[in-house]
Amino acid sequence: MAIDFTFSPDVEQARVAVRDFLRDTVKARYDLLSENKDAKREDWSRLIKELRQEAREQGFWLPHMPSEVGGMGLGVTALAAVSAEAAKVPYGPYILNGHAPDEGNMHTLHHFATDYQRERYLQPLLDGEVRSCFSMTEPEVAGSDPTLIQTTAVEDGDEWVINGHKWFTSGARGATFAIVIARTDPDASVPQARNSAFIVDCDSPGFELVRDIETMSGSHNHCEILYRNVRVPKANLLGERGGGHKLGQVRLGPARLAHCMRWLGEIEMALEMLIDRAGKRFAHGSLLSEKQGIQWMMSDSAMELYASKLMVLHAAYKIENGMDFKQEVSMAKHHVANTLWRVCDRAMQVHGALGYSKDSPISGMLQQARWARLADGADEVHQMRIAEILMRAYQESGSINGAVGGLPL
Ligand SMILES: Cc1cc2nc3c(=O)[nH]c(=O)nc-3n(C[C@H](O)[C@H](O)[C@H](O)COP(=O)(O)OP(=O)(O)OC[C@H]3O[C@@H](n4cnc5c(N)ncnc54)[C@H](O)[C@@H]3O)c2cc1C
Numbered sequence: 001m002a003i004d005f006t007f008s009p010d011v012e013q014a015r016v017a018v019r020d021f022l023r024d025t026v027k028a029r030y031d032l033l034s035e036n037k038d039a040k041r042e043d044w045s046r047l048i049k050e051l052r053q054e055a056r057e058q059g060f061w062l063p064h065m066p067s068e069v070g071g072m073g074l075g076v077t078a079l080a081a082v083s084a085e086a087a088k089v090p091y092g093p094y095i096l097n098g099h100a101p102d103e104g105n106m107h108t109l110h111h112f113a114t115d116y117q118r119e120r121y122l123q124p125l126l127d128g129e130v131r132s133c134f135s136m137t138e139p140e141v142a143g144s145d146p147t148l149i150q151t152t153a154v155e156d157g158d159e160w161v162i163n164g165h166k167w168f169t170s171g172a173r174g175a176t177f178a179i180v181i182a183r184t185d186p187d188a189s190v191p192q193a194r195n196s197a198f199i200v201d202c203d204s205p206g207f208e209l210v211r212d213i214e215t216m217s218g219s220h221n222h223c224e225i226l227y228r229n230v231r232v233p234k235a236n237l238l239g240e241r242g243g244g245h246k247l248g249q250v251r252l253g254p255a256r257l258a259h260c261m262r263w264l265g266e267i268e269m270a271l272e273m274l275i276d277r278a279g280k281r282f283a284h285g286s287l288l289s290e291k292q293g294i295q296w297m298m299s300d301s302a303m304e305l306y307a308s309k310l311m312v313l314h315a316a317y318k319i320e321n322g323m324d325f326k327q328e329v330s331m332a333k334h335h336v337a338n339t340l341w342r343v344c345d346r347a348m349q350v351h352g353a354l355g356y357s358k359d360s361p362i363s364g365m366l367q368q369a370r371w372a373r374l375a376d377g378a379d380e381v382h383q384m385r386i387a388e389i390l391m392r393a394y395q396e397s398g399s400i401n402g403a404v405g406g407l408p409l
Contacts, residue, residue: 076316087265104255130176147191153182172223195244206230217367337372
């Protein structure tokens with residue numbers, strides 16, 4: 001059995017080149033502008049625009065997309081490495097045009113879009129000219145169970161008419177279009193076949209952006225939207241009628257792992273900050289780093305990070321090789337989200353009041369880490385699915401091996 005965690009030379013070269021670009025160009029110029037206290041909003045916009053242009057010219061564009069559409073053509077495992085690097089740099093994923101939710105929407109469109117939809121909606125996203133959003137969750141029903149979706153789409157001549165109420169549509173303010181999941185077939189015998197996906201232009205009459213929801217970490221463009229008699233042409237049905245659930249699953253599997261890839265970079269940053277601070281802070285006769293209680297925080301974090309990396313790599317390997325990846329992605333998503341939360345919390349603890357203050361990035365990192373445990377499948381929903389697959393594997397084969405990674409151990 002071959003266990004080889006090295007990338008092929010061309011992939012390794014791409015990974016190192018992206019890492020160096022992010023560190024030596026993007027981070028360096030970001031830090032330089034941060035030092036300028038007179039820097040205005042326009043200066044930041046200009047810098048980000050220039051860096052995006054540079055990323056594109058140097059071939060560090062669309063790390064998640066195949067080369068035939070202008071992407072880097074990385075395999076999913078190589079993408080894990082690049083995404084983890086990107087997460088360590090402010091705006092890193094956006095500069096490479098690989099940020100959520102556009103990255104998931106590009107995947108979805110690449111997979112399901114008609115020629116017309118590719119040209120009108122996918123191409124401008126690939127070119128970084130527009131942004132998009134994904135509108136599924138509703139305030140009135142549990143987002144964990146998409147079969148409960150109440151937004152409706154009804155046929156009327158050559159159009160569909162959409163009515164409904166969504167919230168937490170990330171990136172909606174400033175987006176050109178939304179991928180909306182709506183109920184088209186309420187009587188379908190299989191609940192999963194009730195919903196369909198539609199591409200909706202955000203300037204359509206009846207598309208009403210109610211507010212940017214204030215979250216525990218402020219406003220981050222997670223929006224509440226009313227769809228009031230929004231008319232879309234039939235050509236904007238994305239995928240097949242009744243295929244909304246399937247589309248969501250195709251989108252969410254790799255998108256969940258893409259989040260994990262970025263979180264790996266954040267966990268590593270938090271642990272490095274913890275170690276750095278512990279090595280400099282002196283109390284009760286020694287440095288914090290010399291105290292066993294603090295060393296346990298370090299070692300627990302290191303073990304959890306190591307397990308996170310292995311889980312992400314293995315799930316990515318399964319996706320890349322066309323194997324069933326559901327169980328591994330669920331386990332990775334749950335484990336990495338919880339590791340992110342715990343490691344950021346420990347880093348805050350070791351920083352004391354500084355960690356709690358806005359003088360340190362840790363307070364912001366911890367706030368962001370909290371949503372990782374409930375979005376893209378809450379912890380308990382992943383645990384429910386993991387247990388279901390475990391029990392099925394045991395019933396069908398008398399062994400759980402296939403449901404715990406299918407490893408030859
Ligand atoms: C920062 C952020 C960004 C988001 N971006 C988007 C986006 O772009 N587009 C979009 O459509 N949505 C988005 N969401 C919404 C997200 O997908 C939902 O919050 C998620 O699906 C959970 O749905 P809910 O909030 O309605 O919680 P509910 O479904 O009401 O669940 C609440 C809690 O109930 C428990 N629970 C649920 N089911 C079970 C079960 N079977 N067993 C045990 N416990 C259970 C869990 O603890 C869960 O956290 C975002 C959310 C956040 C916080």
